[in-house]
Amino acid sequence: MTTLLTVLLACYLFGGLAPLCLPRRSNLQNLLAHGCAAAGGVVGLALGVVGLLAADPLTGSLSSNIPYLVFALRLDALAAFFVLTISLVGLAASIYALGYMAEFSGRLSLAAIGSLLNGFLLSMTLVVLADNGFFFLILWEMMSLLSYALVVTEYEQPGVREAGLFYLIMTHVGTAFIILTFLILFQETGSFSFEGFRHPDQRLPEGLRSLAFFTALVGFGAKAGIVPLHVWLPYAHPAAPSHVSALMSGVMIKTAVYALIRVYFDFLGGQFPWWWGFTILVVGSVSALLGVMYALMEHDLKSLLAFHSVENIGIILLGIGAGMIFHTYGLHELAALGLLAGLYHTINHAAFKALLFMGAGSVLFVTHTRNIEEYGGLLRRMPWTGACFLIGAWSIAALPPTNGFVSEWLVFQSLFLSFQLPTLFLKLMLPIAAAMLALTGALALACFAKAFGMSFLAQPRSTHARHAREVPMSMRIGMGLLAGACVLLGLAPMLVVPLLDRITGSLTGVAIGAKVLALDGWVVAPVTVEFSSISMPVLAALLVGVGLLGLLLARMIGKPLRMRYYKTWGCGLNLTPRMEYTATGFVQPIKRVFGTIYRPTVKLETEFLEQSKYFIKHQRFEFHIEPLFEKYLYKPVVAFLLAMADRLRIIQAGSLHLYLAYIFVTLVLLLLWAV
Amino acid sequence: MLQVLLVAVQLIMLLSLSPFIVGLIRKVKARLQCRRGASVLQPYADLAKLFRKEPVISSTTSWIFTAAPYIVFASTVAAGLLMPVFVSRSPLNFAGNIIALVYLLALGTFFMILAGLDAGSAFGGMGSSREAIVATLAEPAMMLSILAIALTAGSTNLSTIVHKSALLEGVVLAPPAHLMALAALFIVTLAETGRVPVDNPATHLELTMIHEAMVLEYSGRYLALMEWAAGIKLLVFLTLIVNVFAPWGIATSLTPSSVALGVVVYLLKVSGLAVVIGVIESMFAKLRLFRVPELLGAAFILSLLALVFFYTLRG
Numbered sequence: 001m002t003t004l005l006t007v008l009l010a011c012y013l014f015g016g017l018a019p020l021c022l023p024r025r026s027n028l029q030n031l032l033a034h035g036c037a038a039a040g041g042v043v044g045l046a047l048g049v050v051g052l053l054a055a056d057p058l059t060g061s062l063s064s065n066i067p068y069l070v071f072a073l074r075l076d077a078l079a080a081f082f083v084l085t086i087s088l089v090g091l092a093a094s095i096y097a098l099g100y101m102a103e104f105s106g107r108l109s110l111a112a113i114g115s116l117l118n119g120f121l122l123s124m125t126l127v128v129l130a131d132n133g134f135f136f137l138i139l140w141e142m143m144s145l146l147s148y149a150l151v152v153t154e155y156e157q158p159g160v161r162e163a164g165l166f167y168l169i170m171t172h173v174g175t176a177f178i179i180l181t182f183l184i185l186f187q188e189t190g191s192f193s194f195e196g197f198r199h200p201d202q203r204l205p206e207g208l209r210s211l212a213f214f215t216a217l218v219g220f221g222a223k224a225g226i227v228p229l230h231v232w233l234p235y236a237h238p239a240a241p242s243h244v245s246a247l248m249s250g251v252m253i254k255t256a257v258y259a260l261i262r263v264y265f266d267f268l269g270g271q272f273p274w275w276w277g278f279t280i281l282v283v284g285s286v287s288a289l290l291g292v293m294y295a296l297m298e299h300d301l302k303s304l305l306a307f308h309s310v311e312n313i314g315i316i317l318l319g320i321g322a323g324m325i326f327h328t329y330g331l332h333e334l335a336a337l338g339l340l341a342g343l344y345h346t347i348n349h350a351a352f353k354a355l356l357f358m359g360a361g362s363v364l365f366v367t368h369t370r371n372i373e374e375y376g377g378l379l380r381r382m383p384w385t386g387a388c389f390l391i392g393a394w395s396i397a398a399l400p401p402t403n404g405f406v407s408e409w410l411v412f413q414s415l416f417l418s419f420q421l422p423t424l425f426l427k428l429m430l431p432i433a434a435a436m437l438a439l440t441g442a443l444a445l446a447c448f449a450k451a452f453g454m455s456f457l458a459q460p461r462s463t464h465a466r467h468a469r470e471v472p473m474s475m476r477i478g479m480g481l482l483a484g485a486c487v488l489l490g491l492a493p494m495l496v497v498p499l500l501d502r503i504t505g506s507l508t509g510v511a512i513g514a515k516v517l518a519l520d521g522w523v524v525a526p527v528t529v530e531f532s533s534i535s536m537p538v539l540a541a542l543l544v545g546v547g548l549l550g551l552l553l554a555r556m557i558g559k560p561l562r563m564r565y566y567k568t569w570g571c572g573l574n575l576t577p578r579m580e581y582t583a584t585g586f587v588q589p590i591k592r593v594f595g596t597i598y599r600p601t602v603k604l605e606t607e608f609l610e611q612s613k614y615f616i617k618h619q620r621f622e623f624h625i626e627p628l629f630e631k632y633l634y635k636p637v638v639a640f641l642l643a644m645a646d647r648l649r650i651i652q653a654g655s656l657h658l659y660l661a662y663i664f665v666t667l668v669l670l671l672l673w674a675v
Numbered sequence: 676m677l678q679v680l681l682v683a684v685q686l687i688m689l690l691s692l693s694p695f696i697v698g699l700i701r702k703v704k705a706r707l708q709c710r711r712g713a714s715v716l717q718p719y720a721d722l723a724k725l726f727r728k729e730p731v732i733s734s735t736t737s738w739i740f741t742a743a744p745y746i747v748f749a750s751t752v753a754a755g756l757l758m759p760v761f762v763s764r765s766p767l768n769f770a771g772n773i774i775a776l777v778y779l780l781a782l783g784t785f786f787m788i789l790a791g792l793d794a795g796s797a798f799g800g801m802g803s804s805r806e807a808i809v810a811t812l813a814e815p816a817m818m819l820s821i822l823a824i825a826l827t828a829g830s831t832n833l834s835t836i837v838h839k840s841a842l843l844e845g846v847v848l849a850p851p852a853h854l855m856a857l858a859a860l861f862i863v864t865l866a867e868t869g870r871v872p873v874d875n876p877a878t879h880l881e882l883t884m885i886h887e888a889m890v891l892e893y894s895g896r897y898l899a900l901m902e903w904a905a906g907i908k909l910l911v912f913l914t915l916i917v918n919v920f921a922p923w924g925i926a927t928s929l930t931p932s933s934v935a936l937g938v939v940v941y942l943l944k945v946s947g948l949a950v951v952i953g954v955i956e957s958m959f960a961k962l963r964l965f966r967v968p969e970l971l972g973a974a975f976i977l978s979l980l981a982l983v984f985f986y987t988l989r990g
Contacts, residue, residue: 377735377737379737379738379739380737386737390739394785397781397785398778399778399781399782399785400750400771400775400778400779400782405778409774409775409778412774413774413831416822416825416831419826419829424986424987427986428982428983428986431819431822431982432979434818434819434822435815435818435819435975435979436815438777438814438815438817438818438819439811439814439815441778441781441814442781442810442811442812442813442814442815443811445781445784445785445807445810445811446788446807446808446810446811448785449785449788449789449792449803449807450807452789453788453789453792453793453803454792456737456739457736457737457739457789457792457793457795458735458736458792458793458794458795459735459795518769519769523769523770525769529768529769529832530830530832530835531829531830531831531832531835532772532830532831532832533768533769533770533771533772533832534770534771534772534774534775535769535770535771538767538769538770538771539753539770539771539775539779542749542753542756542767542770543746543749543750543753543779544749545749546748546749546752546753546756547745547746547748547749549686549749549752550744550745550748550749550752550900551745553726554726554896554899554900557722557723557726557727557896558726558727558895558896558899559727559729561730561896562729563729563730563731563732563895564729564730564731564732565731565732565733565734566731566732566733566734567733567734567735568733568734568735568794568795568796568892569796569892570796575735575795575796577795579795579796579797580795580796580797580800581792581797581799581800581801581803581804585800585801585804586792586800586803586804586807587804588804589804589805589807589808589964589965590807590808590811592965593808593812593965593968
């Protein structure tokens, strides 16, 4: 294991440094950087599997001269799972990047982008391995800064720098809260090592524990993108190059999920009040619902996907929240089930979201626009990308028999098992969360019907789309890898659940893997087969079988198939792409039904011909939805800060003497206080 | 072997009975409108004829358009196979519970929406867009009403629910909760299967239709599969209602006599419910699209109340 870890570090470090040393041979730089990153991904996959299967966690540390800072690493089941997830997406993204880099060739330094990517992958991998609070923070900061640098890759484009700045500020507000969490834990244990944090005889006062819960939620929540801290995602994720978006949305926000589980179940895990879990549950359902609702209104394909990350983080938190509630009441098997559902959705989301971002990247690669309204008809022009995107959409809409369905089903089950809880309030709240999840799922279906339908079906709506061609092989391989992962994760829960069980088993103290998998693993049944079960392989076989039956029936009843192709009936007119339903039109009923949340404003300006008002010369239509959180939460805060800064400006007079006086006064005051 | 036979019988039953149900509803409507109406067997003839016709496919479409009918058909029939029909213990019980059933139907909806968009006409897009909102709003109500039922049986597996309540001789623990859940599921059924007052299966007027608009570009065997799947979907919902809320007479064991009784009783119950739907379609007008959310909102509240009643009445 130590060897694997060393090789992993070597791959990423070499991939990060070597391209910078190469002279201006951009092809070679590209190959070297992304080849190393891909190799690191392969090693990481191996490391993750080995770590998940290992009986004992692997630890290693290097002390330093700085007090409390120990470069300690620990590979336990939880960390190994996240290493696996990160490496899977990292591998696919690196292969994809080999071709995708052509987008930047000649414009930007491929060596720099490739080297940043290696650093980013390395820092993410190390974040989940870190076993010391101080070291963790350094790595966390590295991850944030490297991702910031990648977000502003195309700094010359409008909006990108603003998006980067927004991200930088949000992530640092988050970091401040994370530091607070660790300081609270440090105060009681006197050490920054995670081993100290998770010490069982650690007895933090109830109030401080709850404060740590809250600061961790805010701190990591800002990175995960939970509502209302999600506002940076739809700006930063689309701004980055697509393979970086895939990594940020697919796995970087998952490091926050990792950290939340680590803090709640590992550090503070003994016993906690029910409202912790309930808070997570509420945050989860609100994030899920609002995430998907805003995604529906988005017509920038990558922003749409970014909003879906908010949704899916919500779904993950629903599983974790339910697990926490069960944990409070000592229902450890159910707690493990909720946690397992959350973790299963974590890896699933990593796979399909990264896949979708790469699909969006491929479309962007050939059309050079992110606006869905300018796509159309791409499936005939880009069959491979289209098929991969369809698999991603199928999975994210949680339709059987894909991976999204398995994990959402598990989340549903853990919410439905709420009848075992002792209080009526929670008995009712968990099913309501399940109803929210059902609504979320249905809206996600509508959203991806829109995203796929408007982009890939019907006639091209612009010249970009008309001239689209299939993307290079390496990009297809990258996408195909993740599409395969989606299918595998969906059809083979019998492979995934035992691995996840090792994590939840170590965190909750009970192993449920043998129980969850019934009938030799063919069936997933959280309680008993009689109570509730699904069998993914059988469902898939059923679908294929009945589909073939339909084919057979059509052949038996019908005559031999002779198809005639003719243009779509357009009421006697020639049908042009302008007559197609647009994405805006598609979501119009949803916008109207949920008007209370969207608060849409519509502006229609019509200019008539002078002769008669029955003939329109020019018409202009505008519609906006109100970004609630930005308007009512962030704008006032920003305005307040600016006003305060304005007031405080008087003390900054620009005179050196005055500043020296400040220092003097402060010193005197501090001395007085010390005495 | 017996299990395989049961699945096969259930499959044949779903496939063969669904056109009859569609014909029956049409007949009831016709009689209530003082028309004689076409034979109850007309939908069979329609399907047979459609299968023989040469399909005309829009030249702008992709493979999604021709694959969708098979996927819709497959997902709907697969959903039907998961539930108990005339024997309370469905052999495929283990393969998926009620959530799987809901999501399998959603899979069909997804591809139907895509197919509606693929031809590139405004009508298909309109139908797809409306189907999306109706399906979206129906799903939470459906989930909660099902949960209310599942709680009384202590299981989310359909066979277990039906088997348990059948053995209790239809004794329900909290009748108000049951009735509310029933009402909610009935409204959801009307919405999901494209019935009045949500959608009108008889109209071909572009401005009012949802399902018909989505499949507007289909012809030949593809249309046949789509229509058949729509019929099966209706039958799935009807079976769900009669078996979950009134499982009396369903075969709880595999003795020939009880199976025979189960089949007869099932046919009677489903036909009865089809007549009720026919009557309702004759009594009500189609709602405006933006009134539909209120109807489905009512279904949601009903199912929520069912849940509250379930817990409070049990103490």
